[in-house]
Amino acid sequence: MSVASIGAQLHEQLRTAIVTGEIRPGQALSETDIATRYEVSRQPVREAFIRLAQERLVVVLPQRGTFVVKISIRDVMDGRFVREAIEVAVVREAAALDAPARAALVEILRDAIAQQSQVASGDNASFLMLDEHFHHAIAAAVQREHAWRVVDQIKAQMDRVRYLSFDSATPVSRLIAQHREILDAIEAGQPEVAESAMRMHHHEILQSLPELAKRYPEVFED
Amino acid sequence: MSVASIGAQLHEQLRTAIVTGEIRPGQALSETDIATRYEVSRQPVREAFIRLAQERLVVVLPQRGTFVVKISIRDVMDGRFVREAIEVAVVREAAALDAPARAALVEILRDAIAQQSQVASGDNASFLMLDEHFHHAIAAAVQREHAWRVVDQIKAQMDRVRYLSFDSATPVSRLIAQHREILDAIEAGQPEVAESAMRMHHHEILQSLPELAKRYPEVFED
DNA sequence: TCGGAACAACTTGTATGGTAGTATAGCAGC
DNA sequence: GCTGCTATACTACCATACAAGTTGTTCCGA
Numbered sequence: 142m143s144v145a146s147i148g149a150q151l152h153e154q155l156r157t158a159i160v161t162g163e164i165r166p167g168q169a170l171s172e173t174d175i176a177t178r179y180e181v182s183r184q185p186v187r188e189a190f191i192r193l194a195q196e197r198l199v200v201v202l203p204q205r206g207t208f209v210v211k212i213s214i215r216d217v218m219d220g221r222f223v224r225e226a227i228e229v230a231v232v233r234e235a236a237a238l239d240a241p242a243r244a245a246l247v248e249i250l251r252d253a254i255a256q257q258s259q260v261a262s263g264d265n266a267s268f269l270m271l272d273e274h275f276h277h278a279i280a281a282a283v284q285r286e287h288a289w290r291v292v293d294q295i296k297a298q299m300d301r302v303r304y305l306s307f308d309s310a311t312p313v314s315r316l317i318a319q320h321r322e323i324l325d326a327i328e329a330g331q332p333e334v335a336e337s338a339m340r341m342h343h344h345e346i347l348q349s350l351p352e353l354a355k356r357y358p359e360v361f362e363d
Numbered sequence: 364m365s366v367a368s369i370g371a372q373l374h375e376q377l378r379t380a381i382v383t384g385e386i387r388p389g390q391a392l393s394e395t396d397i398a399t400r401y402e403v404s405r406q407p408v409r410e411a412f413i414r415l416a417q418e419r420l421v422v423v424l425p426q427r428g429t430f431v432v433k434i435s436i437r438d439v440m441d442g443r444f445v446r447e448a449i450e451v452a453v454v455r456e457a458a459a460l461d462a463p464a465r466a467a468l469v470e471i472l473r474d475a476i477a478q479q480s481q482v483a484s485g486d487n488a489s490f491l492m493l494d495e496h497f498h499h500a501i502a503a504a505v506q507r508e509h510a511w512r513v514v515d516q517i518k519a520q521m522d523r524v525r526y527l528s529f530d531s532a533t534p535v536s537r538l539i540a541q542h543r544e545i546l547d548a549i550e551a552g553q554p555e556v557a558e559s560a561m562r563m564h565h566h567e568i569l570q571s572l573p574e575l576a577k578r579y580p581e582v583f584e585d
Numbered sequence: 586t587c588g589g590a591a592c593a594a595c596t597t598g599t600a601t602g603g604t605a606g607t608a609t610a611g612c613a614g615c
Numbered sequence: 616g617c618t619g620c621t622a623t624a625c626t627a628c629c630a631t632a633c634a635a636g637t638t639g640t641t642c643c644g645a
Contacts, residue, residue, distance in 0.1 A: 146425065146628065148413075172597070182630045187597080188413055191370075195417050203368065204597050204636040219509035226452035226510075227445055287441035288448075291513060368598060394627070404600040409627080426606040426627055 147181050148188035155189055159198050159209055160297050161266070162304045166211040166360040170199060196294060211362040212301055214354055217347065220295040225343040227288055228276065229336050234283040236327045236335040243327060246282040250275060250324045257317050268313055269303060275320055279327075299347065305357060306349050319345065369403050370410035377411055381420050381431055382519050383488070384526045388433040388582040392421060418516060434523055435584040436576055439569065442517040447565040449510055450498065451558050456505040458549045458557040465549060468504040472497060472546045479539050490535055491525060497542055501549075521569065527579060528571050541567065 144150070155175075158164045175186045190207050193199040197216075201207045235246060253275045260268045273296070280289040319342040326335035354361045366372070377397075380386045394412070398405045412429050415421040419438075423429045457468060475497045482490045495518070502511040541564040548557035576583045 148628085169596095171595090173595095183597095184629055184631090188410070190597095191410055191413055192417060195414060201597075202637095204595095205638080206596055216509050219507060222452065222507065223449055223510045223513055226448045230444065230448035285441060285444065287438050288445045291445055291517070295513070370598080391626095393625090395625095405627095406599055406601090410598095412627095423627075424607095426625095427608080428626055 148185035151179065151185055151189035152192045155193060156198065160300050164209055166209050168209045170207045170209065196297060212360055213362040214350065217298055217302055220298050221343060221347055224292055224295045225340060227292055229339050231280050231283060231285050231288060232323065232335045232339045233332040235279050236330055236332040243330060247324060247328045249278045253278060254317060254320050262313065269300060302347060302350060302353065306353050311345050311348055370407035373401065373407055373411035374414045377415060378420065382522050386431055388431050390431045392429045418519060433584040434582055436572060439520055439524055442520050443565060443569055446514055446517045447562060449514055451561050453502050453505060453507050453510060454545065454557045454561045455554040457501050458552055458554040465552060469546060469550045471500045475500060476539060476542050484535065487526065491522060524569060524572060524575060528575055533567050533570055
């Protein structure tokens with residue numbers, strides 16, 4: 142198997158660097174700078190920037206520069222709204238599956254939760270990965286891969302916030318408990334219960350957003 | 364105001380050409396070919412391709428070629444699912460606005476419907492534009508521009524189908540009637556009614572999909 | 586001291602040449 | 616006639632050079 146193109150690789154690397162906050166919002170990214178750093182030409186870098194721009198992770202100002210977009214509270218909240226709408230619809234479908242399909246999904250989710258509870262407190266990155274796995278599994282079970290692709294894009298914006306909040310975030314234990322509620326509702330085959338559990342869960346996730354905006358004003362949009 | 368870059372312009376033009384079916388699914392797009400046709404260099408073309416690839420309108424196979432992706436029934440249906448989830452949530456918010464805001468929105472929607480009913484039968488393109496305007500207006504009224512951006516991307520895939528169905532589509536009069544139902548529910552401030560009306564509307568839109576897949580098998584994925 | 590014009594040091598945008606990989610048509614050999 | 620190799624004509628990919636625009640600074644003059 143051959144490797145992906147340099148442009149695609151760069152896109153991937155820069156994307157995670159931005160989402161995790163390694164490259165901070167507002168920072169300028171120069172094509173030539175990145176190019177020399179990664180020892181490639183400007184062209185692949187440019188292509189990576191275009192991809193990032195379409196995901197609204199950077200903004201390209203012609204003849205001026207390319208900048209990591211600052212976090213917009215409005216956009217993040219709006220993203221949560223969309224994600225909630227999608228995932229609620231998905232979990233309803235999941236809870237309405239036939240018994241054997243539900244059992245198979247429950248198996249996977251139970252395993253995911255078990256792993257989540259073993260994550261050391263403070264290891265945000267690991268938990269976020271397992272969290273993603275949990276939510277993705279539900280979508281995959283009802284074969285909504287396309288829907289998940291949409292969620293995944295939105296997640297990038299939300300995760301930028303979540304990586305920002307190491308300590309002030311909602312306690313992991315609480316999130317795990319909510320995952321259990323969702324799982325139970327799916328296992329019991331109760332779409333309405335699953336829906337409200339998922340809704341609650343999403344309302345929780347960005348609870349600390351206003352506080353973070355105060356604490357790190359430089360990474361938020363004016 | 365200065366014009367956008369050539370790459371961005373090309374992206375726009377090719378996008379509409381693909382969505383409207385002017386460039387047919389499965390067709391190969393050569394960088395050099397497009398470049399000579401539009402009398403520009405290959406570089407902007409390449410950048411336009413990258414943008415199109417991220418919207419899943421084309422697929423780039425390294426060292427082989429770039430092709431307009433065929434329509435995937437599964438993807439389109441999945442897209443409808445997502446779009447319905449979002450627009451239902453949006454219309455609920457719209458119907459829950461305070462009276463003056465609802466009145467302002469109703470004004471806009473009524474105007475949009477009036478224009479829709481004046482479109483000559485068979486003029487699909489004009490109707491689809493007005494249809495988009497109608498749906499967008501609702502999202503804009505509740506300030507869900509981000510949500511609309513997501514819908515807009517999904518719409519591209521759905522519109523490819525709708526442009527395919529000139530005659531066999533749902534009669535325009537029926538769609539307009541459904542728009543009226545949605546409008547009435549918003550005006551009356553009844554979120555539940557608005558929700559079910561929107562849901563019905565979306566169920567209708569792709570009614571003719573299976574028939575189209577039979578009639579034009581060459582533009583659909585295997 | 587203040588204002589402004591020219592300049593220098595950046596930035597992204599576009600054009601072009603060369604490279605590596607893939608598919609195919611045609612020909613040689615069986 | 617059929618199979619397998621080879622030459623060729625594509626393709627997207629990457630590097631490089633140049634063009635065009637923006638910004639900040641510096642220097643000169645009022």
